[in-house]
Amino acid sequence: MKIIYKFFKREIKWYIPIIGMLILVDLSQVVIPLFTKKAVDAITKNNTKLIIQYGLIILAVAAGIILIRYIYNYILRKLVLKLDFELKTSLFKQYVRMPKSYFEKQEIGDLMARVTNDTRAVRMFLIMGFLGGIDIILLGVTTFVMMFIMSAKLAVLVAAPLVLLVPLALNFGHKIHRYFKNVQSIFGEMTVRVREAISGIRVIKAFTRENFYLKLFESENEKYLRENMKLVKLDGFLEPAIDFLIYASLFILILYGGSLVIKNRISLGTLVAFSQYIGTLAWPMMAIGFTISLLQRARASLGRINEVLSAIPEVRDVKPITVGKLKGEIKIKNLTFRYPDANYSILKNITLDINPGELLGITGPTGSGKTTLIELIIRVYNPPEGTIFFSGYDIMKIPLKTLRGNIAYVPQEPFLFSDTIKENLTLGKKNATLNEINEALRIAAIKKTVDSLPNGLETVVGEKGITLSGGERQRIAIARAVLTKRPVMLFDDPLSAVDTDTEKEIIKNLKKYLKENKITAVINSQRISALSVADKVAVISRGRVIENGTPGQLFEEKGYYYHLYRKQILEGMRSDEKE
Ligand SMILES: Nc1ncnc2c1ncn2[C@@H]1O[C@H](COP(=O)(O)OP(=O)(O)OP(=O)(O)O)[C@@H](O)[C@H]1O
């Protein structure tokens, strides 16, 4: 609620005039039947002059109401949209602020719903609820008081059926809300199905599972239809029910009010005025019910929005220190790490030194913790304090921006945004020159491919453009990192999808590039061609460093590295023989 309150406080200069306008409109609305009464009474007295006079007054007041309502609606909606804009932006801002661990615990659909559905609930409440609240008090009370003054007993009798609108609207509001929530959640599941089927279309086709997924979707879709039908039935019933109560009120008016007119206890004008008041009284009665249910919905939604906004990112700056220029030196000391919710350690007692300008190769069996180690260096997750040092500083104390600004990273699953290749390349260096870009492309052995694309660097890739192969994506990711020339580079299995010849070319280029720019680098790979040019190699198995030394030393040790070497060199020789 704080965010709404702050918004109200800041925009108070707008709320005061619109509240004023609302009061004016409501009061004018109560006044119109008064003049109707006078006009009708003038009709019964055959006074043409007065009829015209009252008619014009009604016209003028009505025109005034329409004009003010328009301005009022405009300002209110503008304000609400502005708040909506701010809520959505703060949610998004918070999402991009959150570390990876946050998204592992949340469903994407749910996070999306908070930006779309929940902000809509708040918006609806602010438009309807605001109007409703003031309308209820002002319009309802003044209308009833006017009726009461004109004829107390008739007022009570006529209002009686309309009072029933309150529980009716409340009850319906609740039910609609409940069904609506069901419909929304089923809709969420359907979205997931569609998304999954589209992104997994290759697998579905390969395993001829089209029908299976169709059935799955169909059953969800049926559920969606069923729940929606409940909503339709309810919605369809509501309007006639409201009409029924209004007509009941009208019926009492004609029966009892009519008899009062015949007995000359009230004038015909009063009767007509009453029939108009029934209309003005019905709205606030319904509004009470709807406003309450909208309020409950908005409160729940605001709660969900707040939950996101008040979440504190696990990975953040806590008492960061100011650091000068960092040199590319990384020291890892007795690092033991377990994932936030895991009950065993993934990394155990890791100690590694990477000196400035050095290239460290990391290898080891799958699932041994290599990616984890690399991700800890850029704090995708927090390592324990005092275990990883960058240029002598504990990375937990270096401002995150500084830390990451000094490291270029090629993730194991390279991700390209649906944008041009150029935009994707310059992600870490917006002002890169064409020469620099071309040089980076050359190092990553992808220049020829990019040149041959229809629009070269301006070719759009990803969802809205062409699909690059896995190996091409990897090389773009390498070029993107190379372009930044940051003092430290981390490559997580960057060559897994490229052929051996290209691999050799990239390794040769990279090695030269790293030495020339005195860049410290870690390369995680299963490829001997990458490991053998490293200054040092560490083999990680089950979270422990089991071999550590120069490639030559490891070869002598005849362990994991030696076997990897033998296997790949022998395989290479065999395939050469065949050619
Ligand atoms: N976010 C996470 N939460 C919990 N456990 C995780 C998480 N990420 C990885 N793990 C687990 O940690 C272990 C090491 O994973 P990691 O990705 O570091 O292995 P790896 O050595 O990079 O493997 P590969 O060679 O296949 O890439 C695995 O058993 C994995 O299931």
Ligand SMILES: [Mg+2]
């Ligand atoms: Mg990995």
